[in-house]
Amino acid sequence: MNQDYIIPNEWSVIEEGFDKERVKSSESLFSIGNGAMGQRANFEEDYSGATFQGSYIAGVYYPDKTRVGWWKNGYPEYFAKVLNAPNWIGIHVKINEEVFDLNTCKKVENFKRELNMKEGWLSRTFTAILSNGIELEVSSKRFLSLELDEVGAIEYKVTPLNSGATITFSPYLDAGITNEDSNWDDKFWNILNVTSEGDQAFIESHTMKTNFHTCTFMESRVFVDGKMLDVTKEEEKSDSKIAFTYKVDVQQNQTATLHKFAGYTVDRNHQKEALVSAAKTALDKALNIGFDDLLALQIQAWKQIWDMSDITISGDVKAQQGIRFNIFQLNQTYLGTDARLNIGPKGFTGEKYGGSTYWDTEAYCLPFYMATKDQKVARNLLEYRYHHLDRAIENAEKLGFTNGAALYPMVTMNGEECHNEWEITFEEIHRNAAIAFAMYNYERYTSDASYVPEKGLEVLIGIARFWHQRATFSTAKNKYVILGVTGPNEYENNVNNNWYTNYAAKWCIDYALEAIAKVESDHISDYIRIKEKVKFDAEELASWKKVADHMFFPYSEEHQVFLQQDGFLDKELITVADLDKAQRPINQKWSWDRILRSPYIKQADTLQGFYFFEDQFSQEELERHFDFYEPFTVHESSLSPCVHSIQAAKLGRMEQAYTFYLRTSRLDLDDYNKEVEEGLHITSMAGTWMSIVEGFGGMRVKNDTLSFTPQIPEQWEAYSFKVNFRGQILKISVCKDDTKFELENGSALEILVNDKLIKISPNNLITV
């Protein structure tokens, strides 16, 4: 743990006291989003201290140039940057002509920042004494509406406590922004129009290169002691910014309030010529509803989300806060309503990683969305890849593959590869397997057998073709080998026969062959259509099978484990426990070559295979591999602890499982990786959910039946979660002595609890 200032609270993230050193960290932690847009928790008023400004719009990115070093053939032309978007939260505030700035105030007291996760809003309250001696009480509340997802609302209140004062509010829009990570302070936006109409202001702009058109808009209202004023505004306009200035004279203890409604309309949802009029419509709707009622709608919308996805933990308020923070942030990032969007690793909380879609989506996020949303959401996530199939085939062609082989990109915004390191882009090909596995996982969980014949099979065939071509025959080994890959453990590059990759490749081919046979027998018209379209024949399938049947798996007879890759045992096998603590985290202390030749594992690699394909291995095998590999695992990926937590729980090692769980659940709140300033680890938050549901709860689907093996960490009194299983909502409450199952709707359901079949009827609490 590297920080400890977040006040434990079951439903809110709370910071008390103003500390300039924590501003950037809190800007990440208190980020808000509504799936369509999001922001870091930057202050509305001016702040001259250290800050990392960030507003982000879903699906809006910039293709940064990638030419550096010696060009390698097949490189993508760009690296997608998450783009800082025009700022609409800003309000310049002056008190008697002094700019109000927390960095320059003489005193700031009773500072409290709250991210209310239950209701979906962010607030600040404090008192401050300005240089001019005026003491103020200030409060602000901000939310991004789930009801109107183009709109955010801010209530900003100022009360002078020791005299009357002239309060000047200048809400503004500013499109003159840059990215923190730009190499050369480049601008990424072209600003087309800065206009106003009555109380409404608009900035139309589009991103360079990608040409995403947006309109950033605002409209404000001013109140004194709750009564709306008809103040004359002054307008100030430049090429990139527009501000409306409202001056209000208030007496001591009178409160001046600004309501600012603002947001973005984007050309993903509107004609680009209609963005301003769409903005007007959005503003009119929001103003019509008003701040208070829009907030009431927000609370209602979050209630619905929590009703389905909440996990309760009794007896450990920090754990409770941690898990809710994860669930909240996942829902802020992706709601599943737009199949064109996906789940960026940093969500709307920072720029790092660029791109929006990683294998994280399939490997870590899908189970969460599958169990806590309508199954349409999980299907949307699968379809996202289906829509990108042509691009995946193009991507494989760029790398020399033929005949419709598909290689999905490592990082993408639109289906194209948009990352530019060969060891990742060209070699971390196991991502292809996660995409196939997600289909299997989806059908296993939902029993929706329509996706594969309708859409999935084409993807599976493209993926199988890729693996078939990617494997080569080794005369020396008399087996098919897969040379030159990077496995999930990114602390190895360009290794041969990464066991996980080889195993997953074989699995993909086997699954594709099964799926083809099943579609042929159960969905003949789909079979004919697909066969016509992608043209395969028995000979091709036989050649796939040959590769799958003769795949090489590196194995150590001495240790009785599969080897992470060829040559793993040549390393200096010093466990993490024996590694000098001062050397860690190795990704900050060691140069890349040293990391590569070390045995240290960034995140589950061989064990990832034991997670995905656990049915194929015995408990003893799991234990042996866990005991061999975990001691070399440094867990320096946010995606690492959750898989290990689930496996430790499966092995009955609840202490260890809980330790891993803690690390994932409060990773950002306690800033374990010393990087929370850069933004949050959104996709790994789903792993936290998995740690409880699949780890402690032991949830699986076995032969079409939901199954649990509930355990509880000693530190907890009880915990509960709900899952949507095939349209039925099941609530599971685990305490030290028993587990309760409650079905909210539908018909009776048979489940397995510790491998015993139990029948549950709706609204009938069953205790086991």
Added chain:
Amino acid sequence: MNQDYIIPNEWSVIEEGFDKERVKSSESLFSIGNGAMGQRANFEEDYSGATFQGSYIAGVYYPDKTRVGWWKNGYPEYFAKVLNAPNWIGIHVKINEEVFDLNTCKKVENFKRELNMKEGWLSRTFTAILSNGIELEVSSKRFLSLELDEVGAIEYKVTPLNSGATITFSPYLDAGITNEDSNWDDKFWNILNVTSEGDQAFIESHTMKTNFHTCTFMESRVFVDGKMLDVTKEEEKSDSKIAFTYKVDVQQNQTATLHKFAGYTVDRNHQKEALVSAAKTALDKALNIGFDDLLALQIQAWKQIWDMSDITISGDVKAQQGIRFNIFQLNQTYLGTDARLNIGPKGFTGEKYGGSTYWDTEAYCLPFYMATKDQKVARNLLEYRYHHLDRAIENAEKLGFTNGAALYPMVTMNGEECHNEWEITFEEIHRNAAIAFAMYNYERYTSDASYVPEKGLEVLIGIARFWHQRATFSTAKNKYVILGVTGPNEYENNVNNNWYTNYAAKWCIDYALEAIAKVESDHISDYIRIKEKVKFDAEELASWKKVADHMFFPYSEEHQVFLQQDGFLDKELITVADLDKAQRPINQKWSWDRILRSPYIKQADTLQGFYFFEDQFSQEELERHFDFYEPFTVHESSLSPCVHSIQAAKLGRMEQAYTFYLRTSRLDLDDYNKEVEEGLHITSMAGTWMSIVEGFGGMRVKNDTLSFTPQIPEQWEAYSFKVNFRGQILKISVCKDDTKFELENGSALEILVNDKLIKISPNNLITV
């Protein structure tokens, strides 16, 4: 061969006929340099067609930012760019107010471009008809003075052939230049002052970040029919450019001539405040000498170079032209007079590769300079690394090495690493061995035993310490292994136990131990001084020896060869001969991952070891390894064919040796790699020289004795070369029937010819 327009000529590179498509290629081929500066053969007058403008100053570079993708710890902060420097060759020419531009002329005839290698100048002559109907005869001649190495001189002559005309010459200096390879059209120069004084103009500027200060200067004279005119000039000045305009009215067939003297003074040689006055001094000297006499001095200086370094070939004019082109370009790039400079892979002919110093210097260039210059030059090249030892130790520290271990950079300008790809920078560590080997090679050739005790030993110790720490013990193999390297074959990355690297590492340690013992016995005061300074003891040396004595060498019993690296035999071993020609060059046709998992070899790797350490292996072993590896070698590095040519010659396969030779000798003239537009392959040119001297001539030093095994390609009648061996100049002339040896100076010398001892006396031709 991809082009064939260079007219064969023994002493000149000649292009006839004007072809816009060839301009960029010719700009590379006709480049000129004098060790201190150099330029592509850009036209002096305006040219609106496709061109690649380049002027370069030795030792002047720019640190480009390298942040892209995911940052890896230990990365260098910059990638050194070869910097396009202010243009001083430019002359705007107008004929009756029409801008003279070969791209817009109605007709260009009798175009001839000549790079006279014997005399060191570049010329163009042609006639042209302008849009305004005026027909001109134009000739220009340009050289970079060896006598005054800050100065270049241009003679530019215009003769209207069909009427009188007003000729306007506007010689200019332009510092408003950019690099071709800049990502964002960035400027890399700050311009401080644009000034003039009388007929002299100056631009003072400095590079951003690196702060290299330069003054670019010029002064011109105008003549009509050879008679100097006192024309009033107009001056035009902007922030980045200054031009003097001279108008001359000439009659039909009268010739207007401009002599422009220009160049750079740099703060490596002068106080930065004194750059303008140094420029004045340089100009005054040059003007005093005058164009014709300065040219005469140029011819004289080149005569001296050729006297020592020429290779003659009879019966094959293209081969003759090729070898002279290589020798000429090497001498244009590096003359060995300034130990702070080194030999950039593209010399002064293009931007690619950045940086100036690669292992090319030690591995390929040293033998050429050792044999064709005073031995001080070779020692300067060794000392260059000695001066960088502290930086090499720092570089190793950045990668986690301790105790004075030194890792020399892969690419450098000032001793710091300035390349930014981990697979090269962090892993292509074999460069360290080339630096040690160069010392061995130098002492073997020159018998100068003073370098190691005076300077070299510290370097050897730093290098041995590096290898000792870099090797790790493999319990599985019960040997020391070197994991995660890139060998000379850069078509493999991050491999384990690259045989060449392991062998070279062992060799370095053994050599360092020997050197320590020798210095202890022969130079005790040096020994004490060095031991005091770098602090080693018997225990440390013993631990080095343990690593050297137990180094692992991958070996195939089946093929009876050392393996290029662990796992090499798992590849699909299809020879280059069986590879579809359409797939080549693979570095243009294949993506990086495909190259990496292929068996194809970019340049000698295992065979590089057999080249450096040939004494350690039998002829049979060489043959077996050559026959195993060469068939997988694509020779896509310019450094590849020469080593193979030498080895083929050693194996008595003269046809094959000659084929390799051809590929290296006319690599650029015939543009084998389809990239000559980007510049020339300077460092590999030394390999061409080696192919003849070490390959065909079979020159070696055996037990302190110079040895030859002369052979001659069938296609040649005769060839000859000279070598400076320990201060004596020996000329070797090989023809079909015999070989003649002629000693130019000194005392008698015993040499080995085909392993027979022969005594040669000065000025006494010996025929064998």
